[in-house]
Every structure is written in C-alpha cells, then in structure tokens.
Amino acid sequence: MSGATGFWSYVHADDTTEGGRITRIAEDLAAQYEMITTEPISIFVDRSNIEWGQEWRAVIDSALASIAFFMPVLTPRYFKSRECRREFTEFALRATQLGVRELVMPILYIDSPLLSADEPDDELVALAKSFQWEVWTSRRFDSPESTEYRTAIARMAERLAKATAQAETVEVIVPPDEATVDADDSPGFIDRVVRAEQAMTEWAATLTSLQEPIVAVGEVTKAAGERVTEADRRGAGMAGRLEVFRQLSEDLSPHADSIQELGNSFASQMNDVDSGIQAIFDQAAEELRDESNPQLPEQLATFVDQLRTLAGAANEGLGALQGMVDAIAGVENQSRSLRPVLRKLRLGLTVLIDGRDVMNSWVARGEELLGDVAA
Template sequence: MTMNPSPAGFWSYTHRDDEIEEGRIRRLASKIANEFEGITADEFDVFIDKKDIRWGDEWRKRIDSALNGSTFFMPIITPRFLKSEECRREILTFIGHAKSLGLQELLLPILYFDVPQLREPDSSDEVVALIAERQYVDWTKLRLEDEDSPAYRKEVNRLAVRLVEIIEQTAEVEPPPILLPDSTDAEDEPGMLELMADAESALPGWAQVMEDFNVTVREVGERVTRANEESTRSDARGGGFAGRLRIMNELSKDLKDPVDRMSQLGNDYSAAIVKIDPGVLGLIRMVEEEGVTAENAEQVSNFFAVIKSAGSQNRFMVESVQEFANTLTDTSNLSKSMRPIIRKMRASLQHFMDGKAVWDEWERRISEVSEGLNLT
C-alpha cells in the first residue's frame, strides 16, 4: 500500500532578499512549520535550501506523482523575485501541475515587499497575473514587526491554520477534465488521441508567433545597425556628441513600432502557453497512467516528438534573441531616450523565456514517461 506523503511546503525566495532581512524569511518558514505541527501534531516538512539536493529530488517526485492536497508551493513575492529566472520557472512549473489536478489552492504566495504590478489590472506579465489571481498573504507590514510580537505570532498562527484548512478542503478534489484549445465539451470525454490532436493543432500558432518575433527582432537589428553606421559618418563629419545624441533620439522613435509589435507578440505567446500548460501536463499524465497500446503507440511517439521539436525551436530562438538583447545594453547607456525601448524589449523577451521554462518541463516529463513506457 502506498502511503500519502507528509504535508510539505516548498519555500521559494531569493537569497539576497533573505540577506537583506537578516534571515527573517528563512525563519518565517520554520515558524510556520512549527505552528502547523503544534496545531495538528503532524510534521510539516519545509524545503528551504534549493542548493540542497533533497530539495530538487523531492520537488520532482512530488510534482510528478505525489502532488496532492498537502504539498504547497509558497513563493516569497518581492520585486527581486519577479526578476529571478529560477523563481519564475518554479512558480510556472508548479502552477501548471497544480491546475492540471484542480489544486490551484496549493499555490500560496506571500507578498513580502510591495510589488505595485500586483495592483495593475490585467497584467501582461503572466507570473504577476498568476500571483494576483491567487489569494496571496500580505506580509508587507508584518515584516516590520518584531518576530516575537503578538501581532507577528498571531499571523503565523493564521497562516498555519490556513494550510490546515486547505489540506482539508482539497482532500477529495477530483482532477478536472483535460482541456485544450480545440477540445470538445468536457461531457464528451475526448480520448487520448483526440486530446493529442487538439494540443498539436495549437503548435502552428505558436510557431508563427515565434517566427513573427524573429522577423521583428531582425527589423530592430537592421535599424540599430543603420543608426550605428550613421553615428560613424557623423563622427567623421565632426558631429561630436551632439550628432550621436540626435541619432539616438531618432533611433528611439524609429524603434517604437517594431518594439510595440514585439511586446504584443510576447503577450500573445505567454497567454497561450500558460493557458494550455495544464492540459498538456494532464495529457502526459494520462499517457503515463493509462499506458499505450499497439494501436496508439506510434501516435503517442509522434506527438511527443512534435512537442520536443517545438521546444527545441523555442529554446534556440530565446537564446539567439537574448544574445541580441545583450548587445543593446551599451546603446541604452548612451542615451536616456533608448532606455524605455530596451526595457520594453527585455520585457517582451521575458515572455519567451518563461515559455521556455514550460517547454522544458513538458520535455522533462515526456522523457521520463517515454523511458517508463519504452517508447522510441
């Protein structure tokens, strides 16, 4: 008989934030775990140090096969958290698995430093949007309290009680039907092959967005190159710094339209991939649990190959575009008029980098499932 895993929480934060707080973020995790144990007499296993191999091993084990109503992901939300590639990857990975099982409540964000973006309606940052739609815990004022103060201890208790309540509420949650862009109504109960066809039909749209993004990046690159050439000619004519400044100001205006397109393409891409993520993960889990027959083995293998191929294309695009974005850093330092343009470009690139995290998780699960089912 398989025993259910003990209650656990994965604590996600940036080490610099904890350093600034002189260890208070890590201590908060321990206080919540101790309070939970005092209330329930059950140990609450908190995974804090991501450098510890046990954190990674348990993380993969739980999200793959043991993510139930007692495994929480507790990100400590700060401005630095939202800039951390690792932290963003973790939150996207967890919520995809949680939604595929109908267990969104297991994502329990703690707002530690104020993040104005969370108050913006319909944020284009998919990670901010995911946090905003959850009932996050606001710790921005409590972090200023003494850790032994009644107010601080009361809120630690309140949070521990909330964990207990969520465990009780999710104990009988049934996984929702797998939903993909072209799925029929849930009542029709589409089978594995129909679901794979639905997922596969979404890929051309993403491929087109990536191609359009690449075309726009090339357009930006050509305009930057022309501006650099003009700067060289201006220097030869003795234009000096005034000549360079004029060219940079003209370039910032020239880049507005293509950079706006980049921003919209990034928004479209991230919105689509975050929406379909739970369905693809649910489909992979269905293949793992139901296995493959002689009749559908080839279709399953082909579908997995298509996902992996698309993921490789996404990874290549992100790496090449990121390299290009890095070359623009010097340009932004030359003129303040270029800084908003570069920030917007980097923000649009972030959407594709987040998408890479989702694709990587699909590929990881596909590799594990393929190996377990001896699929070629």
C-alpha cells in the same frame, strides 16, 4: 522540524524587468529562514528545471506530508500566465483540502485594479484574495541592503517558519474521492487538445511573422552603430550620439510595437498549447497507472521525442534572442528618448524567451513519465 520545500511561482518577464529582484527575494528568504531555524530549505524558482517538475508532482500527488509551501509573486502579468494560474489553482486546492492553507503565501508585488474589486470576476483573483498576502508594493523599490528590505525579509522568514511548524502538527486526512471537485465548466480533454492543435498552427504563423521585425531591429541597430562611429570620428561628442539615439528611437518604434503585439499573441497561443499537452500527459499518467493501453509506452516515447526536438529548436532559435535582450538592457538607460522603445522591445522579446521554459517543462514531464514506465 524537517527541511522544507518551496515553489516560487512568478512570471520570468517580471523578474527580467526588475533586474532579477524577484528571484533575489527567494534567495534572501531562504538564507534568512535557515538562519532562524537552523534547518535546510529548498526553494525551486525555475519551473523548466526537471527537479521542479519532479518535486511538484510529488507534492501535488501526495498528502503534503513533507512540508511544501507555495509563494506566488502577484503582478498583473501573473494572472495572464496559464502556467502560473495552473500552479496556484492546483496547490491552493490541494492545501485547502488537506487543511494546510497557511502553506500558501502570496506576495503582492505590483498592485492592480483586478485585485481591488470587492467581488472580482476572475476566479483566481478571488482565490488569491482569500489568502494572507505579504505586501511588497513599496518594498520592491528598497535596496536589498536597506533596513526596510531586510526587516521585510526577516518577517517573511519568521512567518514561513511558523507556517511550516504548524503544518507539521496538522493531521492530514486525504478526501476519499478527490474526483468529486466540480469541473463541469472546465474544458475537457478533447476541448483542450483541439484548441492546442489550433493554437499550434497560429503559433507557427506568429513565429513566422516575428522574423521580419526582429531582422529589422538588427538592421536598424547596426546602422545606428555605424552612425555613432561616424559621429565620434567627426568629433561630434555626446551631442552627436544623442542625435543618433533620437533617430534610433524613431526607427525602432514600429518594430517594437510589432514585436510586443506578436509577443502577446505568442504567449496566449503558448498557453493554449501548454494546456493541451498537459492534458495529454495527465491522461497518459492515468493510463499508465491502470495499464489500459499496452502501446502507450511506445507512443509516449515518440511524443516526448517530438517535444524534445521542438524544445531543442526553440532553445537554439529563441535562445539567440537572449543576446539581443542582454544588449538592450546594456544601453537602455543611455538616452531618455531611447528608453521607452527599448523597454517595450525588451519585454516583447522576453515573453518569447519565456516560451523556452514552458517547452523544456514539457520535456521534463514527459521524461518523468517515461522514467515511471521504466521503473
């Protein structure tokens, strides 16, 4: 048995909400797999990493000859993420075509009414239901040291070992014309690029609108800190702090609502922009293969430079929000009255921070294409 490669597909905001427990499952699964099989395994958990993009394209563009598996962590937010939807659809289609569906192993992490429908309207939900799930809805509350958690990890590792071993015995036959998949109802290249241009304008407006509530949160929080210091100076004790927290919750609430609403708009717009940029890359890859556009390498280099500048600005601007998220997580459980508004605020900010990963993935894919040109 050769070493396996896997892709852990999940929403980063879900992992943040769970305190890193979703990525912890991937780490524990890899360790258990290696102990069972004595074989190495690589599970990619960060789609913004250039290695993810390189491995992903290698797997999707090949006949999955080197064993690769896909484990989507299903939550309500998973089905709203364009990046997650694209990953699941691409890999599932490829695995089905090649007769290795056992390499797709969804993990049901949080149940949803979407998944309960006998005939779901969402095509991805219907696709997900066609695979055998690992149900984790109860296990996610177990301690990683508990017998129940460790047993579930071991069972998943054994299933993965069997699936990879079985896939190695399958005689893969690549369909003669993979372009025959019916995509009449899907948006075309121009549709996706035009929508991306529109979304980019909306996206810029959303980011501008976010500045006011984010600044307000900083000011309100700073004022609350000063009141805590004053209460401590007066010897008001924990009762004094609790009163400050109650007022802080009230003061933060409208700003948290704004950030959550604008964050959701940002995510939707980001999905549309991502679709357009991926369409540009897909067409560029095709033109590079048939060498139909001599000016393309120079045009592509300019485009990637623009994306690199955009991603750099995002890493600097959105990266500053990470400190705010970390600070919120540190005080979230100090007051019952403060907890709901801080959780809403943290989740709204995390959606924005996740945008960095998408932009970094654009740069990674662009650099990969430029590397192909230079090779």
